[in-house]
Amino acid sequence: MVTATQKLTPVEATAADRAEAVVVRFAGDSGDGMQLTGGQFTLSTALAGNDLATFPDFPAEIRAPQGTTFGVSAFQINFGSAAIETAGDAPDVLVAMNPAALKVNVAALKEGGLIIADTGEFSARNLAKAGYDDNPLENDSLARYKVIAFDISARTLEAVKEFGLSNKEALRSKNMWTLGLALWMFDRDRQPVVDWLKAKFAKKPEIAEANIAALNAGHAYGETAEIGGQVRQHHIDPAPAEPGLYRTVTGAESLSIGLVAGAQLAGLPMFFGSYPITPASPLLHHLSRLKQFGITTFQAEDEIAAICSAIGASYAGSLGVTSSSGPGIALKGEAIGLAVMTELPLVIVNSQRGGPSTGLPTKTEQSDLYQAVYGRNGDAPIPVIAARSPADAYDCAIEAVRIAVQYMTPVMLLTDGYIANAAEPWKVPDASSHVPFAVRFAEKDVEPYQRDARGSRPWIKPGTPGLEHRIGGIEKAPVTGHISYTPEHHAQMTEERFAKVRNVADSIPEQDVCLGSTSGRLAMVGWGSTFGPIHQAVRRARKRGMDVSHIHIRHIAPFPKNLGALLKGYDKIIVPEMNAGQLKTMLRDQFLVDARPMNKIAGQPFMIAEIEAAIEEALA
């Protein structure tokens, strides 16, 4: 039955009012430590009890020339006293550590927003590098904003003078000075940052002390009102949250823990084969530190070897997992087909990025849906599920493992660059509440392709006496799995493989409506990391009395059984996607509904306002 869960209604009324949510964007050169600054600000903000969402925005070049616009690295955080679902549309505050950072980010700033700029970096040379003819801090080009410009570099040098560092080393603490100021502005505790610095620089105490001094100096600068009353301190109340233990988590972290949990629930050791690629590598990094959980990580020579080794490991009785991003997933395609044919469990994580080809390595997109669902030779169905947020990636990872082992199939788990890198507060799950799905290996009296009620074949580990058999990518006879090319066998086995994947729908929840009603004038239907902006936009529109609902699809293949009937209950369907319209086409294909596309192909997440505007237009 269709159920309209209104889970978020209690906080709906408080959502994202300006007074209660602030968007801050830290921007600087890639060498300025903006991601660290953002990460620490996030932690302090989370500890203060705010809900939040972040958006790290990296340059594509690792060592882009200093001071250039393409070397700008930014970190945006949206935090507030109500539920926060996105990293925010337009920043209220922009911290610009150099002219290039200002140039790249100023356009996004809210009208009347605050710019904090380091004049120490606004030299003629740096201005030229950023493409400014004139110093924007000295003409009226920034008249629409509040600007506080002062020499952060000089103040940092002053603060760390006593530690006898080189000029270059001393200037590295600029980000901590800035963070200190930001912490003051939002009434945040400095202690977590101090603890973190002490731990990070345990082997270089003088560096830790210098950074702490810079942090304190930045804070004191705000405290002593040297800014001249232009900035007032801002206190944001904690957001209402379910009682419990919280932490912040990025998608890559929660995914790695979710895979660990999945392997434990299946009672299996995990084999993780991967080849480095942005933005998928953090998963390899995290898992390679967790060997005590029975995890073997293998940095293969390429993506093909990564997946093939994972298939070999699954064949030998481990939980095989591989991960990559679009280009690497393309390389894995043939081997995914092998896992389909040999019906071995396998989890394939795709941290999507902008494509095609090398595309936009550091930018987010959700354009690999077709690749996930259809991207193989032959009729090769596999289950596909998509995470919607960093915290959700944990549950999705467990779900992917469950489907893989219960249905003896490769499963594609889609996440994206945004989810992988962004952080959000996470109520720590209770591991003991998970339902185990322990794997039982076949031991005797079974044929390799004899199917159970789910349509799955037995998992037979080499080393099992009496069950010696041969498998491979060649088409086979039912039950025995012996090579067979007969027309009947190919037709039957193809259908059996389809049926098995269709059967996955028996084990997944029915599609719910996460906000709104089960029928009406308009459904906004999304998947993956567009959850946040769609949800907020629908919430805002509903507050204004519009008849719009939000449907978020986690299980993309197979779709939940009731999805078609549910969609037919709305007059209009809009599918906002960060691609040229892939889910939209799937919905049209499978349910013959008039799903309309709403596409953003900019390497950037949707803004709430963009989706809100689309809702307004559709209901006008």
Add this chain to the structure above:
Amino acid sequence: MNEQVKLTAKDWASEQEVRWCPGCGDYAILKAVQRTLPELGSDPANTVFVSGIGCSSRFPYYMASYGFHTIHGRACAVATGVKLANPELDVWIITGDGDALSIGGNHTMHLLRRNLDCQLLLFNNEIYGLTKGQYSPTSRVGTRSPSTPFGSVDRPALPASFALGAGARFVARGIDVNKKLPEVLKAAHAHKGAAFVEIFQNCIVYNDDVFGPFTDRKVAAEKQLWLEAGEKMLFAGGEKGIGFDQSTKTLKVVAGDSGEVLVHDPANRAIALLLAEMPADLFPVALGVLYEDPAPTYESAVVEQNRAVSEGKVADLQALLRQGQTWQVTKEPRVE
């Protein structure tokens, strides 16, 4: 598997009908392997044959053990996962010259470099058999094939020197129909680490007799140098031997009784390379174990590191979940 029961070659043959062309060298290799495994005391339940794609890669279907016929070029990668997941398994890789050195060259190189404990049997017929006879990366210059009707122009790869270059710690050669093949297989199996065995295999359909110049009965003695550790490198019934030319720093053919004949030291990598690359017109073909110098294996290093770094740590999921900075929210959610 019951230790008492002595298996025979027949016990290692699966019920599958063997489907190579009549007269194909693959039959002889299959027989040699099926004969050798009982002598090794191998257990079919614990033995896995992993192959890629090609005529040669059909091999696992004919063995009554575990077998995985994977995809073209990827046998080494799949085998790496099998062995890492269960180091107790006895892993044999069956591959062809195209499979291992063309599409799968990268994986072959890395498997050898890592020194995964397995036996890698490369069936070299200097042709793409399964796809009907195109030239391969081991085909000699001038090979006429459907894709090179005027003769191939690119220089071939030498499997044994490729393996040595990649860092293999065991490199051997055998011939499909030669009775010494089981001895080579046994040596490969006895070696702990990646054991690379190139087997000259006659493709009777697309490249018949390409190895005739050294495998034909009439020339065998003159053109085959069977290496034995600690023995002199003699051939032609002992009349000739291999010596070292100090002036050119290369190998030379010397009289068998000249006192200049080298004694085979399999651990001498430099000589192994020279033996692998002896020009066919002037020298015999070096066969048997060209090189063997064991080193720690990859999977054992992985297992050891997994163990060492896990020592004193518990696999506590709840603790992992709570890692990092956490905070407690106590009050009930605000109800609006």
